[in-house]
Amino acid sequence: MTMTLSALVIDQKAVGILDRAFVEDAWLQKFEVPQNTDGLRRVESNGIVYLLSEDADLDDGYLVINTAMFAAAAGLPKPRTAFERVIRVALRHFDRGIAIPIQWQPYHVGSRLSVYAQSSRDSKQRIYFDQSPDDAGNLYAFAVTSNPEDLDRVPEDSALYRRAVEGICDALLTDPPVAPPVGNFGVLLSEPLGVWLASAGTLQEWYDQRLNREQRKFVDQPHDRPVRLRGAAGTGKTQSMVVKCLRDLYADADGDKTFAFLTHSSALAHAGVRGMLHALDPTERWTTLKTPSGQPRLWIGTIYELAQEKLGYEKKGLKPLSLDGRDGREYQRMLIEEAISQVVQDPRIVLDLFPSCPDFQERMTNRSEDITLIDELMNEFACVLDLEAIKKDTHEANRYARGSREPWQMVLPSEAHRRVVLEIHDVYRARLRAEKMLGMDQMVADFDGYLGTHEWGALRDRDGFDLVFVDEYHYFTRAEAMLLHNLFKTRAQVGGRWPLLMAYDIKQGSNDVAISGGMEKFRNPGVGESVLTELKQVYRSTPQITAFLRDLDASFPAMDLEGEYATYVAESQQDDGETPTLTIYQTDIKLVDNVFEQAARVAREIDGGGSQVAVLCLNETLFDKIRVAGRVQDKFVPITTRDDLKELSYAKNKCVFSMPEFVAGLQFHTVFLIHADSADYDKDQGQGTRRRYVSRVYLGASRAARKILVSSSKEHGGPSQLLEAPLANASLRRAD
CATH class of the missing domain: 3.40.50.300 (P-loop containing nucleotide triphosphate hydrolases)
Structure with a gap:
């Protein structure tokens, strides 16, 4: 009869090893590891597993985990994600130079700490830690709750902690098995x-x-x-x-x-x-x-x-509103949407302001058909109103409403337009306060x-x-x-x-x-x-990709930024590769099906597998639709925030699916840029809107080291005008 495991004990050096491991949910049942791999060994005694580094010492700090939190009864949708968060908190506990991401919303009371167990906004589950169990320097992860609880009231099994710690000395003295086990352990120890x-x-x-x-x-x-x-x-x-x-x-x-x-x-x-x-x-x-x-x-x-x-x-107990991921952006969109709904129904605004800017009133009334409106408002808030702490009915607000504007800013030609934006911003800020959220x-x-x-x-x-x-x-x-x-x-x-x-x-x-x-x-x-x-020397991309980036660069609106917006002059140091290609599909469905089929094929053929293949969507609305589409969900690993980057470790035979801004700083062998459609870009748009779109395409294309495949859909007007120059200069060619 197999004894049920009750606790896991990890020394502080082994915590660092496990931080860079690929962990499957099934591994969290027995915690088996290949012996003598990366200096990590496993000892089991009295229902407690000890994972010890080769230099483990009795005086080291230890992480103790009550393994009940990974049992089915705990209801964690992704146990490995919770485990990764426990490991990150342990890294922070043993090294103050490491921070806990603010998106996890850590909360302290005395020696107790809790963080969210998952990244999903719909999940309220939290993990609880004792940072000084029995006044020792160890860390004890002792519970998971389905909703946030008062830290002082969450029960802690202190007897289990003591039993686990008392067994450390014997575990350190235990020799590893003579014949190491073989097979699939559900964990792969790797480089960071x-x-x-x-x-x-x-x-x-x-x-x-x-x-x-x-x-x-x-x-x-x-x-x-x-x-x-x-x-x-x-x-x-x-x-x-x-x-x-x-x-x-x-x-x-x-x-x-x-x-x-x-x-x-x-x-x-x-x-x-x-x-x-x-x-x-x-x-x-x-x-x-x-x-x-x-x-x-x-x-x-x-x-x-x-x-x-x-x-x-x-x-x-304050919660920062993240600007570094889909959850934060979606929440901000919701707040702005609610603010617009309130403003367009306010009699004072309808009677006093809208008669002077009927085009703006119409744009807000029909906002469901104008995908750029909220994007532009988010940009105006971040780069002007929030940046300069401008509030309605202040001297700064009057200066904003009556002053001159830069070409890159949202097109607001009259004082009435800007007064409406101030009203939307005021309602937005009030909703933030009501939710006890803290803007960055x-x-x-x-x-x-x-x-x-x-x-x-x-x-x-x-x-x-x-x-x-x-x-x-x-x-x-x-x-x-x-x-x-x-x-x-x-x-x-x-x-x-x-x-x-x-x-x-x-x-x-x-x-x-x-x-x-x-x-x-x-x-x-x-x-x-x-x-x-x-x-000026590019080490990531082939000469063909560098030429494509140079032609994209030429499409940036001319801007006088004192030399800081310099023309792209970098030269590639890599061997020749394939010229980027453009494929035009009749429908969105054909585009999605074909691209993900190609991506899976490339992932099987290259070193690094799916972690080296990225499908990057250039349209935010379509990205959200594809991300939840059942027909392709099993073909990709979604990256919806830059804090999801560890998910790359699990790509294997799946590709990565994301937007360019969430994979900034990364590189891939092959990048599929999808939905480079004319519906999202034309040369008559405001300078700021055009610049932001070109930046998104440039950022996405610059993630590729060897191969770029661009696609567009006739349902959204066919290829973007942005691609005309690369096509004319042969840095982009049409696929058969």
Whole structure:
């Protein structure tokens, strides 16, 4: 008779190994692993399984899990997702340089912590942890509930924890089985995701042999000034940043300098950047470095995670509204839709404002037929109203309503148009408050205020940084950029300049955040005049894909951005490949069926399988429809937020299905760009709408290393006008 397993115990080094494992739901029944694989061994005793690294020690920290949370009775729709979250919380527990994503909405009471168990907005299940069981330094994941509960009232099986911990010593002394088991274990131990993003080579090999002249110039920059690293997709910006970060960290002879590596995406920070660091130094010495006062010398995460850490929002029960995924965007759309519905029925607005802008009234009344309206309002909120904290009935609102507008902004020709937008924004903000949601711009404003307090002034030289790296700087708002100088220790200043290192490509931004703050955000974001290093050699894409990107680049609206919107001049360093192709389908159904059939075939034929094949949809509405379509659901792994990137590990024979913005920073062997339709783009649209659409196509195409297949549907007007130049220049050819 097989004993039911009651607990799982993992030492802190094994936690890191399991963080990069591919786990199937079935594995969570017995937790079997191939013996002597990646230094991990399994010991079972009295219904408790111990997964131990080869260096496990009695004095290490341990994660203890009550395995009842993975039983069918717990009702978890995706047990492996919950397990991955438990592992991430354990990483954070043992390494304060790691953050818990704000989308998980961590909540603290005393030593107890809870996070959401799944990413789905429909799921309310939460996982509960004791961060100091029996006043020890271990972590105990003890329960799952179907709905959020008072942390103090969730029962904790302390006897199970003690029994599990008491068996650690015997487990450490137990020899592994002589004959290792064979078969399918439901777990595959692997390198971190970021290793896929990095080319092979140690830190020293990269510095001595692999960096080109421009990259080497950037890596050798001293810490006495801000530096901006500009380059098209695939030129190695993130790789250069990671090499410089690790090299400078190890070169610090005093051992007391602290570095921050900030990104706009939690997934890029924790899966991508950490994995790239692992590729440069598999010993991960950078995770163990501490200052004399015990502070981690390298902090990696998003500006929001840093704000959350300093302000403690999770302890106050406040929920940030994510801007980094489909759930957050869908929720924001719903709030704006509700705000429009209220505004068009308000007698005061109907009688006072709409007579002066009947076209706008008609557009809002028929908004179900105008898919760009809410997109444009979201952009206006993010890049103007929220960015500049403009509220109705204020001096700033009057200036907004009567002032001049930039060509990239939403087309609002009269004061009445802008007053209506202010009304929509006011209702939207009220609904946010009613839901106790915190907008990201509000979070940043609070953080900026905190960095000006006496408290931060007293803590700055202990908790601040000597060097700050910012990847994907084009996604940072002006408000986010202007608070960065306050993150530095006072000693980091040299002649009025702070060592801020920024990597960016404005043309990859699918909204107007990058340009809404003006070019001063790049030249001098409050840290002193910056020095430019530009990368011009593409390492990701073939010459044929580079030529296609060059023709897409020519379609960007002409914009005077003081040289920052430079023409695409990168040259490919890769071998020749196939010319990108365009296929035109009679119907949407034929397009979807054929593309996913082709994608599955490519996934079977290439190294890396489905994780190297991406189907990227250029139309948000159609993406949502296809994502839930039963006819193809079994053929893809959906990536609907950048925090879903670990799902790439499970692609296998399925392809990845996403939108370009959710896979920014990744690369694939083959990319299918679907629904490049004329219905979504024409040359008579406003400059801002055209720029954002071209950016989405450019971003999607630039994810491909070897092959691009573009498709359009006659149901949506056939091929987009954007493809005319590539077709004319033969950088894109029509398929048979």
